[in-house]
Structure formats: structure tokens, C-alpha cells
Amino acid sequence: MRFIKEARILALCTLFTFIFVLPVMAQTTDVGQIQPRLSNIITCSAKLTINQNGMADASGYLNCRPNIQITYMQLTLQKKSGGSWIDVKSWTASGTGSMLSISKTYKVSRGTYRTKAYVRADSETKSTVSTSVTY
Template identity: 35%
Template sequence: MKNQKAKRIFASICLSTCLLTCAAPIALASETTSDADSPIAPCNTYISYSACSLKVSGNTLTAYGMVNANTSVNKCSIKLVLQKKSGTSWTQVAEWSGSKNSNSYTLSQKRNSSKGTYRAVATVKVWNRNSSESNTVYSNTCTIK
């Protein structure tokens, strides 16, 4: 009788230990998900808004990049890249860049393109006296048939 009671206590302790050990990592797990095509945007000090979009009309693609920053910023730049999907990866087909001594800037470029799926990527950068900040944003995808 004592032996069975000891076995039950031992089994209870083992079960409790197992449940606590297995449950702890689950309780500490984060429920954050992200998609490679739309990365999580970082918190910015100077950049208040950045965006990138792509529009298609016939076989003409128009890529847009835009940045707005707080009033202490004195220069903005944008590098705008047009990419074409090739299998599971993206290859660069065009690149444009520009800058403006201001706290906001928009860059828009057109390109005739062949059949395929495209996206635009805008890398924006702003300067505030001796420091700078940058952000990369992705557009929607567009398909030319």
C-alpha cells in the first residue's frame, strides 16, 4: 500500500514537472508574424511617413516613392528600384534616385515593360543636421499580361 501511494506521488510530481516544463515556452512565445513582402516597419525619429506604390497601364509601369519627415529635417532622398519576379526571387530591372533640400520629397518614374510580375522598392533617407535616418518600403505587385 505504501509502495503504491509513493508511486502515485512520484507520478504526480513527474506529470506536474512535465506540464510546467512544456507550458513555459508556450507561454513565453511571441505571436508576431511577418511576411517577407511586407516587413514590419521600424519606429522612426525623423521620418513621419514613407510609401511606395506601383501602377500599371497597358505595358507602362509607374513607380512612386514618397517620404515626409518632421520639420527639423533639411534634406530627403529616395532611391526607387523596379524589380521583376523571377521564380521565387526578384531581379532589378531599373533604378532611379533623387533628392531635395526639404522635409518631404516624392519621386515618380515610368517604364515600358514586358510581360511579368513587378514591384517597386523605395529606400528613403532624411538628414537632420549631423544625423540621418533611412527606411525601405515595398509597393504592391502589378502584373503585365
């Protein structure tokens, strides 16, 4: 009699395991597309202003984590020609700290311009563009 009672308890435990545990184990969560994490570059930006005399102030900024061995920036002033952007002037800077910036002035003719900043912190790279400005 005791054996039958223990067998019933074991059967009930097995049944509850299949009813309650297995459906929970079968559930999945859709996490979407996996995106790479940028680990060294915290922020980078490009900015452009043009005054009424056609003097363009182009600037780029890079802020990265401490202990970066090499930082690099190329800031390019671009002019819109048809449907594409043409490089007008480029400046570069490099360093070893956690911040790097370029700020330059350049005389432009009439047209629509933007700046593009390409930055590197060790082996990680990123590009960004400013909003376009029409002179």
C-alpha cells in the first residue's frame, strides 16, 4: 500500500513538472537585430557655420574613453554639386588623449556646404556629418 502511495506522489510530481515547467522553458523572447556596441568612442560631432562674408567655420569633436593609445580625426568641408557631395578642403589631427578637436576657417563661394568628420579611437572608427548650410 505504501508503494502505491509513493508511486502516485511520484507520478503527480512528474505530471506537474511537465505541465508547469516545460512550457516556461519553451518560451523565447525576440531581441531583434543585434547591434554592435561602440566601446571606445563616446561622442563625435561635426559642425559648420557660414557668415555673411562667406567665411565658413568648420569644426569636429571627438570624445573617447580614457587609456586610448591613438586618436585620429579627418574633418572635410564638402560642397553639394548636383546630387552628390564634393570634397573642398580637409584637415587632420591626431593624438593620444581622450579628446581631440579641429576648428578651421575657410572662405567659400555661394552654394550648399556641410562638414564630415571621420574619427578613429584605436581600431574603432565612426563618421558623422553636420547639417547642411547654404550661403
